Amino acid sequence: MRDVYVIGAHTIRFGKHLDRGIKDLAIWTVTECLKDAGLEKEAIEALWFSNSGWDHAKGQSCIRGQVALRPMGIDAIPITNVENACASGSTAFHHAWLAVTAGACDVTMAVGAEKLYHPNKYHVFSGFLGGIDIENCVQIAEGLSVFRLTPEEKKDLAAFKAKYQPARPVGEKKKKTLKERLLDLRYQLAEAVMLGEKLGYDTVKKMSRLSAGDHSPFMDIYGYAARQHMKKYGSTVEQLAIIASKSHFNSTLNPNAQYRFEVPVEKVLADRIVSFPVTRAMCAPIGDGAASAILCSEEKVRQLGLMDQAVRVRASILGSGRARTPDEPEIGERLAKKAYAVSGLGPKEIDLAEVHDATAYGEMVQAENLGFCPKGEGGRLAEQGETRLGGKIPINTSGGLVSRGHPIGASGLAQIHELVTQLRGAAGKRQVEGARLGMAENGGGALGTEEAAMCIHILEAPARA
Numbered sequence: 001m002r003d004v005y006v007i008g009a010h011t012i013r014f015g016k017h018l019d020r021g022i023k024d025l026a027i028w029t030v031t032e033c034l035k036d037a038g039l040e041k042e043a044i045e046a047l048w049f050s051n052s053g054w055d056h057a058k059g060q061s062c063i064r065g066q067v068a069l070r071p072m073g074i075d076a077i078p079i080t081n082v083e084n085a086c087a088s089g090s091t092a093f094h095h096a097w098l099a100v101t102a103g104a105c106d107v108t109m110a111v112g113a114e115k116l117y118h119p120n121k122y123h124v125f126s127g128f129l130g131g132i133d134i135e136n137c138v139q140i141a142e143g144l145s146v147f148r149l150t151p152e153e154k155k156d157l158a159a160f161k162a163k164y165q166p167a168r169p170v171g172e173k174k175k176k177t178l179k180e181r182l183l184d185l186r187y188q189l190a191e192a193v194m195l196g197e198k199l200g201y202d203t204v205k206k207m208s209r210l211s212a213g214d215h216s217p218f219m220d221i222y223g224y225a226a227r228q229h230m231k232k233y234g235s236t237v238e239q240l241a242i243i244a245s246k247s248h249f250n251s252t253l254n255p256n257a258q259y260r261f262e263v264p265v266e267k268v269l270a271d272r273i274v275s276f277p278v279t280r281a282m283c284a285p286i287g288d289g290a291a292s293a294i295l296c297s298e299e300k301v302r303q304l305g306l307m308d309q310a311v312r313v314r315a316s317i318l319g320s321g322r323a324r325t326p327d328e329p330e331i332g333e334r335l336a337k338k339a340y341a342v343s344g345l346g347p348k349e350i351d352l353a354e355v356h357d358a359t360a361y362g363e364m365v366q367a368e369n370l371g372f373c374p375k376g377e378g379g380r381l382a383e384q385g386e387t388r389l390g391g392k393i394p395i396n397t398s399g400g401l402v403s404r405g406h407p408i409g410a411s412g413l414a415q416i417h418e419l420v421t422q423l424r425g426a427a428g429k430r431q432v433e434g435a436r437l438g439m440a441e442n443g444g445g446a447l448g449t450e451e452a453a454m455c456i457h458i459l460e461a462p463a464r465a
Contacts, residue, residue, distance in 0.1 A: 251399025
């Protein structure tokens with residue numbers, strides 16, 4: 001197997017791009033990524049295109065990459081479409097790496113583009129159902145009822161509200177006008193019909209009962225996992241707030257972040273509760289975005305004279321979730337061990353990491369799974385300041401999903417862009433001093449008790465003179 005290098009990486013600013021479609025976003029990032037590598041589009045030998053929602057939103061399925069990139073003249077070459085839930089972007093990167101390391105190509109590209117903003121929020125959220133076993137969605141939703149608050153946890157919730165939210169919580173929903181309520185009803189009915197035709201109206205009826213009012217059973221899994229961690233290890237909601245606040249601060253230093261404002265710990269705690277103990281400020285937002293990377297063999301890098309900007313891929317691991325007992329390692333821990341074995345490295349040698357923090361709890365648990373601290377100490381690691389800029393192991397210097405944003409198909413490649421930027425020493429005010437090795441963990445979907453898919457990558461900085 002050959003050594004592979006990243007010679008170009010790019011991400012647009014994530015956020016609300018109402019005037020641009022998937023084609024626009026994809027062409028935007030591809031154009032800038034080619035500039036970063038100093039290449040023309042004709043140099044790309046094969047391309048992997050990541051997207052999860054274009055079919056659900058606009059009906060474009062099957063040939064998304066070919067449709068998105070032909071307008072800019074990228075055609076004829078092999079274009080493979082990748083859909084792997086939230087891990088789609090990093091999966092595209094993995095396969096682009098595979099083609100080069102196996103010797104099939106010298107220059108490949110991974111592109112991820114996604115649009116999640118939609119006037120009908122019910123349409124957006126129904127799209128996430130594709131990340132579970134959809135044929136068993138009712139049974140899954142019913143099973144999630146076990147994740148609801150116990151009587152003791154309800155007491156904890158009341159104590160939390162009394163301590164941090166004695167007044168009207170920040171971001172509490174305002175009452176809707178009659179016009180807004182009618183439009184909301186129209187959107188609900190439209191989505192019910194669409195889902196009814198796909199899943200059956202009886203299924204939709206059962207699902208609506210399980211999701212009545214402002215309660216979404218699918219969000220309970222995040223809160224449940226956090227509560228179990230708190231019970232088992234003594235982690236705290238304050239530690240989750242510290243993690244979220246840290247990521248929001250990092251995003252103020254990232255021009256590509258969707259949110260670029262600080263959220264102090266007290267405001268994280270005062271924000272609207274999504275699923276106790278997780279508040280809104282601890283959760284990734286809905287957004288549009290695109291990101292990309294160009295990979296190259298060492299021989300080609302040297303031929304192009306780009307070794308001074310080439311970031312070496314030390315490990316690229318893709319895996320799937322499995323049925324496991326609570327005592328068996330989670331997918332993140334399993335794949336991290338593989339990545340360390342392949343790279344010949346250990347967690348103490350990693351200088352920074354980008355992890356999949358759909359909620360702040362995700363960062364807490366993945367810090368443990370990647371070996372940056374013992375099991376149960378992810379919260380304490382953050383509380384001690386070790387995951388901040390200047391700490392022992394800065395995590396989510398980009399702002400993470402919580403603040404940089406989470407346009408599904410682009411998120412994994414945005415992580416790669418952040419690592420490449422850091423390892424080139426080009427991250428400005430958020431630069432990790434002396435960064436030599438970076439790690440990215442990107443998971444997606446839910447099947448059983450863990451993520452359905454996950455990628456872990458370890459990247460190494462260009463050799464410094």
